[in-house]
Amino acid sequence: MSADGTAPADARAPGGVNPWAVAVVVALATFMEVLDTTIANVALRYISGGLAVGPDEAAWVVTSYLVANAVALTASSFLAKRYGRKAFFMLSVAIFTAASVLCGFAWSLESLLFFRVLQGLGGGGMAPLAQSILADAFPPQKRGQAFALYGVAIVVAPVIGPTLGGWLSDNFSWHWCFLINGPIGAASLALMGWLLQDSDAAIEERRKLSKRGVRFDVVGFLLVASFLGSLEVVLDEGLRKDWFGSNLIIGFAILCAASFVAMIPWLLTRENPAVDLTLLRSRQFSSCFVVMLGTGAILISTTQFVPQIVQEEYGYTATLAGLVLAPGGIVTVIMMVLAGRLSGYVQPKWMIAAGALIITVGMYRLTFLYGDSTYWFFAEARMYVGAGLPLVFLSITAASYAGLRPDQTDQASAQINMARNIGGSMGVSLAQNVLAHREQFHQSRLIEHIDPSNPAYQRTLREATEYFVSHGATPASAQSQAFAWIGQQVQTQTAYWAYIDVFWTLGVIAFCMAPLAMILKNVKLGRSAPAGH
Template identity: 70%
Template sequence: MAKAGAGQTGAAQAPGGHNPWLVALVVALATFMEVLDTTIANVALRYIAGGLAVGPDESAWVSTTYLVANAITLTASSFLAKRYGRKAFFMASVAVFTAASIACGFAWSLESLLFFRIVQGLGGGGMAPLAQSILADSFPPEKRGQAFALYGVAVVFAPAIGPVLGGWLADNASWHWCFLINGPIGVISLGLMYWLIEDSAAAKAERRALRRKGARFDVVGFALVATFLGALEIVLDEGQRKDWFGTSTLMNVSGLVCALAFCAMIPWLLTKKDAILDIRLLGQRQFGSCFLVMLFTGAILISTTQFIPQITQEYYGYTATLSGLVLGPGGVVTVLMMFTAGRLSAYIQPKWMIAAGATIVALGLYNLTRLDGTTTFSFFAWSRIYMGAGLPLIFLSITAASYVGIRKDQTDQASALINVARNVGGSMGVSLAQNMLAYRSQFHQSRLVESLNPAEPAYQETLQQATRYFSEHGYAGVEAQNQAVAWIGSVLQTQVAYWAYIDVFWVLALLTACAVPLALSLKSVKLGGEPPAAH
């Protein structure tokens, strides 16, 4: 029996003569591990902050640095896979990701953890698009839909289970295990990849053609993109803490580097032949709109996955496990809705699906603006369920809509840009939400303090009642009054936090609502055909 690639001959075997379903399981396992890391550490950020003696806003870098590094690698993954082989690049990516994960687990400071997270993100960035290319080579056209369905389940199930698993590990072991868990999975994946995965004949021919052609990697373009994204992330993450561009040398230098890299990057990418990114695609109304929608969607998905556990742990006394379980039902709904959205996509235009999904997500975020001191577990869970029902309608439909008007030779570039939008959007969403939370906390505190007059009868009555309470519970005289004053201050801080989080959820809801008119501006697509693989 010929051992040609199944994608070329229709044979029941993958390249190398292996069972294609075994190949599918291997790439799904590796991708599951990588996607899991976008959410597993979010519910453990309090433990990370405490263990490394840093503030909550600094611990948020654990999420944002990974996403930015991931996005940077995405820009180079297509060329590197074609030039050096899909199997070799995939195995190298998994090896770097696994080694960096273990290093994260042994990090001794915030700086070391962030460095290893960057390396981890660089290793994981190319895994998702490579997995899909390998699946396309391993299955005949009539079986690819089932293979991508298996892959899709791994992709959506990983972020769903990530918060629950991360919370349980943080509570029962330590936050280090949120990263160390990747060690055995990565080693097993590498062994199975070496045994089962082979490049297809077409991929090998393409690699030989590139070598004969002397195609060179766009080092300058890659460096400019990486510098721009890295400097932008520093500005967004550190802006609020450093008072933006006032007296901070770090902020001024980072802002200047970001601006210079952007100004040099645009003309380079527009004029360079075989540039690292074809940003001219963003000038097309259809693709540009899809890019913005994915940017918004990434911001909502990642920021809410971080902020809901953050508020439940800080102000409602939840454990990390319970905070993860708050997100669990929404994750289950997301998995189920993936199948429903897949069926609906055969009958409903992507623009209507995206508009409906954005509306549902915006309503879920609006629901979160009603939180107060009596908010229950079910309130947070249902809000996340609403978002979990809407997000798949967006994610699955964006792929079909973004490929309208794109030439076949531009599909790799389109896929890379959509993935970059998701990851950069997620990183920007977390950074901007953290900045807004800090700014609005300062605003509400100043307003409450202004209205809190110790001479007012209401304040005096509250102080007396609180003093009496503490007196009855073992505090005497001045100590009871001091405890009462501290209690009033604590209540004030809690109220400030509620209002600040409400403001953040309002902004996220409005941001999501902006995706609706963008979606409605999209062109219609041919329904019923085989959709492109979601990257």
């Protein structure tokens, strides 16, 4: 220890190991977990075909992971303090890795979803611990560099995810989107067992909690899990099951409402609740929570629906669909650096509002899609989204911690990250429902014009028939082909208009985030808040 009480710059991590070795191991595990939030999105078409399910059912692969991840976030902070960061982090990585391999060997949609839930539970346990481990491993003056390495991992992983997932699906199979985590996870576990050690302060905190007999709020955790899980079932299955015409949906809706009603008084009256709802009494924190819900909805929905439309309607391969998102990811990396510099000079509310409006422009651009839209049309729109997201993400982190006590930061971090995942899951469900409903609406409107007495329809049918005759078809066969061609055009136009409505919906969500940000209070600039995962 130096004379001024600070640790020397070359201080070792707990256990006497090189702190940079710890940083690399933590970043590797984090990279693997964040990669899985996007790697499967472009493979949904392959998963849908391989498991013989519809695209809306395949979307559960994304939403189930996000919900399970959000549920695990509520428990991870306490369990890590109570039973040790190293032990809990390694357990989370082991669960995540094993579940990833099992996802790769899934034989049905049900088995895949079950393993994705396990994977999400493991991933949620990893997220809040990474930065705590880094903070213990590095002296204060070196932590910025360590967090920069961690930040690179969480920013680059979503950029690589869609392209890697598409390439694996096209050249091998969708199973490898999950199997690839096996060797990475095994290597991470081996290195963790060798390098990681709990700090003296963490050991002392664990001893105090054990001595006081503080127990985990199991009931609160189960109520939160029941509420979020049943809500997701209602949102995802409601459309296919005819909403409240289905006993299944009614049952889960009752469970959702009952869990919510019981959850509120329970969490508000516990000394150590699974989720500290008192944070939401603050206008500052609750506004950040709602903004993060919207941000998660846009982030995950665009990552899924942009690749989906270019594959289904424009014939892109999974690899090319992933590459559509790549320019936006590169812009995100650049903007993360710029936003980090701006955060010391510009109030978070202004950065959030600016980011939300930039995202709105990107969504608005996507509403101009048409049959001849090119690769760069979609890539450019995604670049707007990629430019706006870092302004929102980093600023919410700073704004959400304003006015909180030090002992509330763990809960605040968990809830902000939970909001991102819940928002992403609900956003995908909302977009899926908008897509299905608007397809039905536009199809019914377009079919109204397909009337044999309509001169425009007669002219189109005649010209299409003549075209097929000129290409060698018999008159009878040519007319059948003309009917089929007109039907196909109706389906294609219906899909275009439905996707446009989806992007309009996401654009409205982004636009509403801007005025919501303006009610945030000013914060003290020039000091970084704890970063969210």
